Amino acid sequence: MQKSINLRSFLTASWLGWQIESNWTDPFLFATYSIIKPVAGAAILVLMYSIVTQGNFDSPVFAYLYLGNAFYQYVPAVLTGVSWTIIDDREHYRTLKYIYTAPVNIPFYLFGRAVAKFIVGTFGVVITIAAGVLFLNVPLDWSRVDWPLFLVALFLGVLMLALGGLILAGITLMTARHSYYIGDVVAGGLFLFTGAIFPLEVLPGWLRPVGYILPITYWLELIRRSLVGAVAEAFPTFTALSNGDLLLILAGSSLVFGIASIFIFRYCDHQARERGLIDQTTNY
Amino acid sequence: MSQPLAVKTENLGRIYKIRNNRKEKQRELLALENVNLEIREGELFGLLGPNGAGKTTLIKILTTLLSPTSGQAWVAGFDVTKQPAEVRKRINMVSGGETSGYGLLTVRENLWMFAQFYGIPSPEANRRIQKLAEIVGIADRLNTKSSDLSTGLRQKMNIIRGFLTDPEVLFLDEPTLGLDVGASRDVRSFIRRWMDENPHRTLLLTTHYMVEAEELCDRVAIINQGRVLACDTPARLKQNLRHEIFFQVWVIAPRLLDDYSFLQIPGVKHFHQFPEEDSLRLEITLEEEAVLSEVINEFAAQSARILRLEKREPTLEDVFVQLVGQRMEEVENVTVSAN
Amino acid sequence: MSLFPPIEKKRSGWQLFLMTVVGRSYPRVVGMQRERSWMFFDVFLPLLSVAAYVFVYRAIGAPEDYVGFVVVGGAMTAFWMNVLWSMSSQLYWEKEQGNLALYIISPAPMMAILLGMAVGGLFATLLRAIAIIAVGSLIFNVTYAVSSFWQLIAVFSLSMIALYGLGMMSASIFLLLSREAWHLANLAMEPVYLVSGMYFPVKNLGFWAAAAASVIPLTLGLDAMRQLVFASGPTLGFLRVETEIGILIILSIVFVTAARYLLAYIERLAVREGRLTENRR
Ligand SMILES: Nc1ncnc2c1ncn2[C@@H]1O[C@H](COP(=O)(O)OP(=O)(O)OP(=O)(O)O)[C@@H](O)[C@H]1O
Ligand SMILES: [Mg+2]
Numbered sequence: 001m002q003k004s005i006n007l008r009s010f011l012t013a014s015w016l017g018w019q020i021e022s023n024w025t026d027p028f029l030f031a032t033y034s035i036i037k038p039v040a041g042a043a044i045l046v047l048m049y050s051i052v053t054q055g056n057f058d059s060p061v062f063a064y065l066y067l068g069n070a071f072y073q074y075v076p077a078v079l080t081g082v083s084w085t086i087i088d089d090r091e092h093y094r095t096l097k098y099i100y101t102a103p104v105n106i107p108f109y110l111f112g113r114a115v116a117k118f119i120v121g122t123f124g125v126v127i128t129i130a131a132g133v134l135f136l137n138v139p140l141d142w143s144r145v146d147w148p149l150f151l152v153a154l155f156l157g158v159l160m161l162a163l164g165g166l167i168l169a170g171i172t173l174m175t176a177r178h179s180y181y182i183g184d185v186v187a188g189g190l191f192l193f194t195g196a197i198f199p200l201e202v203l204p205g206w207l208r209p210v211g212y213i214l215p216i217t218y219w220l221e222l223i224r225r226s227l228v229g230a231v232a233e234a235f236p237t238f239t240a241l242s243n244g245d246l247l248l249i250l251a252g253s254s255l256v257f258g259i260a261s262i263f264i265f266r267y268c269d270h271q272a273r274e275r276g277l278i279d280q281t282t283n284y
Numbered sequence: 285m286s287q288p289l290a291v292k293t294e295n296l297g298r299i300y301k302i303r304n305n306r307k308e309k310q311r312e313l314l315a316l317e318n319v320n321l322e323i324r325e326g327e328l329f330g331l332l333g334p335n336g337a338g339k340t341t342l343i344k345i346l347t348t349l350l351s352p353t354s355g356q357a358w359v360a361g362f363d364v365t366k367q368p369a370e371v372r373k374r375i376n377m378v379s380g381g382e383t384s385g386y387g388l389l390t391v392r393e394n395l396w397m398f399a400q401f402y403g404i405p406s407p408e409a410n411r412r413i414q415k416l417a418e419i420v421g422i423a424d425r426l427n428t429k430s431s432d433l434s435t436g437l438r439q440k441m442n443i444i445r446g447f448l449t450d451p452e453v454l455f456l457d458e459p460t461l462g463l464d465v466g467a468s469r470d471v472r473s474f475i476r477r478w479m480d481e482n483p484h485r486t487l488l489l490t491t492h493y494m495v496e497a498e499e500l501c502d503r504v505a506i507i508n509q510g511r512v513l514a515c516d517t518p519a520r521l522k523q524n525l526r527h528e529i530f531f532q533v534w535v536i537a538p539r540l541l542d543d544y545s546f547l548q549i550p551g552v553k554h555f556h557q558f559p560e561e562d563s564l565r566l567e568i569t570l571e572e573e574a575v576l577s578e579v580i581n582e583f584a585a586q587s588a589r590i591l592r593l594e595k596r597e598p599t600l601e602d603v604f605v606q607l608v609g610q611r612m613e614e615v616e617n618v619t620v621s622a623n
Numbered sequence: 624m625s626l627f628p629p630i631e632k633k634r635s636g637w638q639l640f641l642m643t644v645v646g647r648s649y650p651r652v653v654g655m656q657r658e659r660s661w662m663f664f665d666v667f668l669p670l671l672s673v674a675a676y677v678f679v680y681r682a683i684g685a686p687e688d689y690v691g692f693v694v695v696g697g698a699m700t701a702f703w704m705n706v707l708w709s710m711s712s713q714l715y716w717e718k719e720q721g722n723l724a725l726y727i728i729s730p731a732p733m734m735a736i737l738l739g740m741a742v743g744g745l746f747a748t749l750l751r752a753i754a755i756i757a758v759g760s761l762i763f764n765v766t767y768a769v770s771s772f773w774q775l776i777a778v779f780s781l782s783m784i785a786l787y788g789l790g791m792m793s794a795s796i797f798l799l800l801s802r803e804a805w806h807l808a809n810l811a812m813e814p815v816y817l818v819s820g821m822y823f824p825v826k827n828l829g830f831w832a833a834a835a836a837s838v839i840p841l842t843l844g845l846d847a848m849r850q851l852v853f854a855s856g857p858t859l860g861f862l863r864v865e866t867e868i869g870i871l872i873i874l875s876i877v878f879v880t881a882a883r884y885l886l887a888y889i890e891r892l893a894v895r896e897g898r899l900t901e902n903r904r
Contacts, residue, residue: 178660
């Protein structure tokens with residue numbers, strides 16, 4: 001019974017999320033919209049790189065930064081997808097209180113609502129990578145991709161991000177609607193620590209530990225290793241660790257993270273009910 | 285020249301173009317048709333009609349939020365489409381159930397903010413807020429965050445917002461929505477006092493509560509499906525019904541009665557039945573008293589036992605029934621297509 | 624005694640304009656007082672993402688002045704975010720909540736309402752910009768060499784006027800659209816960062832692309848500011864500072880005037896189509 005409620009919450013919410021995400025315009029405009037944002041984001045880095053290096057796209061540094069940035073798009077997409085739902089339902093559609101009173105599992109509902117953003121995010125990732133391979137010599141050789149490793153890492157990573165989104169959703173329950181997407185700013189902040197666009201060695205020593213704590217760091221390294229092994233080898237950060245070690249660390253830290261996120265969400269949720277914040281509107 | 289007009293509409297009409305989804309073809313929905321109204325300065329004017337009749341649409345046009353698709357309208361002497369800025373200096377509007385203002389601000393702060401938009405200096409604004417709050421009875425809640433207010437308190441805040449700026453013409457769209465009986469009564473007496481105090485104030489109010497229109501308004505327009513069916517003082521509207529006799533009857537019957545056989549009786553104009561807890565209430569309109577005996581015979585024929593029978597004065601509800609042929613709560617506003 | 628005395632004197636004209644700006648900025652200022660969580664999310668985290676771009680330059684061995692470029696660009700991003708999120712997109716929420724209709728029927732000018740929203744958010748924006756500049760100097764050792772203080776003030780003020788004018792123009796589409804406009808505003812982040820040269824000298828886009836990008840006031844504003852505050856600035860600049868100031872003056876006038884007319888025009892359009900009060904989608 002419980003299981004079916006979770007599944008139903010997730011599926012219904014996925015459907016709803018997709019309707020909301022895609023229905024505001026015709027498919028053509030929607031596709032354009034989904035492409036422009038990631039491509040512009042990548043182009044900033046490409047230009048920065050090419051200005052300084054006079055267009056030396058063959059260096060592994062470039063592939064490192066390009067792929068890291070491409071996959072990092074999942075971070076804001078999933079974090080925002082899960083957490084923004086609270087604001088959208090609470091202050092815009094004003095349905096949060098009905099969701100709360102319905103037999104719905106809230107975390108699963110939130111995950112479901114994030115699916116649409118995940119799909120759009122995937123679209124962005126694919127487009128970015130395709131552009132890199134076609135125009136910028138990103139050394140991605142399909143025959144040498146370690147698919148099982150890639151898929152397992154991707155799955156674990158997205159799961160971990162969704163749980164992270166749950167923490168933010170909890171925080172959102174207790175805070176006002178500000179003018180930004182909490183998921184996006186948090187992702188923007190963590191960009192610094194996770195070795196997405198430069199190896200951790202570049203950071204000053206006292207900042208590096210933050211990167212070693214974050215599961216995202218290991219996730220991105222695994223993605224790089226599975227797609228472009230040679231590039232990953234060029235950077236020494238994790239050479240001491242095998243793929244298995246990394247997977248174990250990712251799984252382990254995701255687990256810890258997951259447990260923490262469930263407790264944090266429960267705590268915030270409890271606080272929000274206690275203080276009557278479930279149906280507040282905080283426009284200001 | 286007679287008294288100046290606060291509101292005037294001339295063949296006013298509004299058609300909405302609607303489309304349920306992107307693929308569907310556009311349809312047209314006739315929300316207002318050929319509305320001609322003249323509201324004098326100093327009048328408390330009511331618009332009475334069922335859901336979807338077009339009341340809010342009319343108010344939106346008069347408050348410069350929507351332009352008409354045909355005809356013209358003037359408020360305080362200014363054309364609502366051509367001189368909106370002049371109109372806006374002189375009006376205010378409150379809608380029932382609105383969620384305006386900012387949740388993080390207190391009631392006082394919200395009201396002060398709106399006063400700023402009308403150029404009312406702060407000391408004066410604060411004085412007026414205090415006073416209005418005392419009259420409406422929320423003075424002790426002025427420092428509550430507006431997100432923490434109950435529906436009724438919130439509506440009282442909205443109502444204060446409308447009166448705060450001392451508009452020449454005030455539009456109230458279902459002002460007592462969400463208020464309990466006592467609070468509605470307070471609001472009504474407040475409205476009446478505001479009007480009585482200054483003969484230059486004009487107020488246009490929409491409602492679907494008969495009592496509200498009857499008790500409060502100098503004149504009432506009955507509106508249905510976008511058309512104004514009648515417009516006069518409540519007394520005169522009811523005058524038209526002076527040839528009819530209204531009975532309210534409570535009976536105990538084994539099942540719902542057969543309307544048709546009652547309407548067959550010559551002289552029976554309307555027959556409506558409402559199941560209540562342990563009896564059946566009937567609203568019957570007759571052309572002359574003599575018909576009553578036949579009606580009573582029909583009760584016996586359908587084995588209904590009479591509990592109580594009373595003759596009553598006509599109400600606006602009866603006026604509505606006479607005009608539309610249905611009771612207000614029965615009107616199903618099916619979408620009217622313009623073509 | 625009269626219970627509802629008439630109002631002695633209602634202000635109008637520029638007094639009403641100012642009162643409206645103050646009135647609408649009040650909830651933002653107070654709201655931020657009552658809800659402090661924005662400090663972390665709106666000041667601290669963006670600081671980190673600017674730092675990320677600094678380290679990219681370090682990683683690929685760029686000249687140190689590029690670090691300064693990113694810092695100044697990052698600080699100016701804050702203002703663009705203010706325009707987009709506190710002014711344009713905020714109108715979407717106002718509409719959904721029913722406030723927009725009340726603003727429209729009031730005698731207050733729409734530009735004053737929009738300005739009020741922006742001014743209210745300006746405190747957070749300034750804090751963020753200052754924090755980025757401060758961290759840039761303290762942690763990344765960015766050294767500034769201001770060549771003309773007055774020109775710097777002029778460039779900054781002009782870019783702001785033009786930028787907020789542009790913001791008001793884009794806000795006008797929110798009168799007509801709702802969720803669509805929200806997405807458009809969202810779309811105006813990365814592409815604008817790209818073409819306005821937030822993180823690199825705009826000259827590198829090539830002359831024509833840079834010229835086209837100059838329509839966004841940030842582009843020339845940033846370029847001129849960088850020329851004025853960094854030693855190597857002038858060599859990487861796009862046009863001469865004086866020329867850029869001239870263009871910024873034109874942009875300011877054009878955008879502010881256009882915003883006025885566009886707001887009035889779109890309001891009329893929205894009134895005709897009945898879009899001012901429609902909500903929930
Ligand atoms: N923006 C709109 N687009 C399309 N149709 C609309 C729009 N606004 C109102 N309508 C339609 O116009 C008709 C009149 O609506 P209006 O809101 O004026 O009715 P009302 O008399 O105020 O009803 P209620 O008592 O329910 O408030 C209704 O059929 C409604 O569905
Ligand atoms: Mg209505």
